[in-house]
Amino acid sequence: MQIQAKRVLLTGASGGIGEAIAREISGAGAELIVSGRRSDVLERIAAETGATAAVADLADRTQLEQLVEAHSDVDILIANAALPASGEISDFSLDQIDRALDVNLRAPIVMARLLSDQMLARGSGQIVLIGSLSGKVATAGSSLYSATKFGLRGFGAGLRADLAGSGVGVSVIFPGFIRDAGMFHEADVELPGYVGTSSPEDVARAVRSAIENDRGEVDVAPFGVRAATKASELAPKLVGSLVRRLGSAEFASEMAEGQANKR
Numbered sequence: 001m002q003i004q005a006k007r008v009l010l011t012g013a014s015g016g017i018g019e020a021i022a023r024e025i026s027g028a029g030a031e032l033i034v035s036g037r038r039s040d041v042l043e044r045i046a047a048e049t050g051a052t053a054a055v056a057d058l059a060d061r062t063q064l065e066q067l068v069e070a071h072s073d074v075d076i077l078i079a080n081a082a083l084p085a086s087g088e089i090s091d092f093s094l095d096q097i098d099r100a101l102d103v104n105l106r107a108p109i110v111m112a113r114l115l116s117d118q119m120l121a122r123g124s125g126q127i128v129l130i131g132s133l134s135g136k137v138a139t140a141g142s143s144l145y146s147a148t149k150f151g152l153r154g155f156g157a158g159l160r161a162d163l164a165g166s167g168v169g170v171s172v173i174f175p176g177f178i179r180d181a182g183m184f185h186e187a188d189v190e191l192p193g194y195v196g197t198s199s200p201e202d203v204a205r206a207v208r209s210a211i212e213n214d215r216g217e218v219d220v221a222p223f224g225v226r227a228a229t230k231a232s233e234l235a236p237k238l239v240g241s242l243v244r245r246l247g248s249a250e251f252a253s254e255m256a257e258g259q260a261n262k263r
Contacts, residue, residue: 012130025204033071036053075117075126078128088143105147133175177196178202217221
């Protein structure tokens with residue numbers, strides 16, 4: 001799908017990765033609607049990109065439905081909003097669990113369900129779900145977050161199969177560790193030197209490529225991280241043991257502490 005002149009709804013736009021996606025998509029000539037919780041950031045992005053700002057908390061089901069109803073005619077959905085949800089499950093209250101599930105998994109599913117009707121009627125559209133490599137491999141301290149991202153991967157793959165031949169595409173993007181913006185950056189945790197990172201702009205370019213080329217899944221990470229992810233999928237016990245020896249538990253604890261205020 002060509003992005004120029006298409007109406008695009010981007011959630012989670014008030015975060016750093018969302019802002020990078022907004023700039024990439026608006027630069028491609030889209031008629032962009034940026035959504036998020038922080039009105040001051042959204043208004044700045046809207047002023048700089050020519051987008052329309054739509055404040056909404058996707059954990060609030062009424063606000064979610066109102067957002068979709070107000071922009072039901074979009075050609076492209078980019079479901080980027082998410083909560084970190086790092087830490088052991090015993091550290092989460094039930095309300096925090098519900099909030100993570102609502103924002104990370106339920107909201108993208110509901111938006112895809114409601115927005116796809118008009119896309120199907122037109123015979124064209126694209127649904128882009130921003131996942132994570134934590135949706136392919138789970139590590140210590142990621143049980144809840146990985147549950148939402150594994151679910152998003154499964155939903156995206158199943159929905160893509162359901163819509164095959166309809167003119168409506170479905171793409172899932174899997175970022176690894178992102179520097180300078182996003183959940184990992186905001187946690188202010190230092191990665192081991194052997195773990196590579198990607199930029200917010202790398203994610204934005206992957207989103208654009210997925211839309212323009214109808215790509216089903218796109219990993220956004222250096223080769224070493226992608227190779228380690230694949231190895232973990234093929235030999236989870238072996239790689240899990242190695243990762244633990246390299247200090248994954250300590251890293252997970254630092255991540256959980258750095259992201260606790262985002263739950």
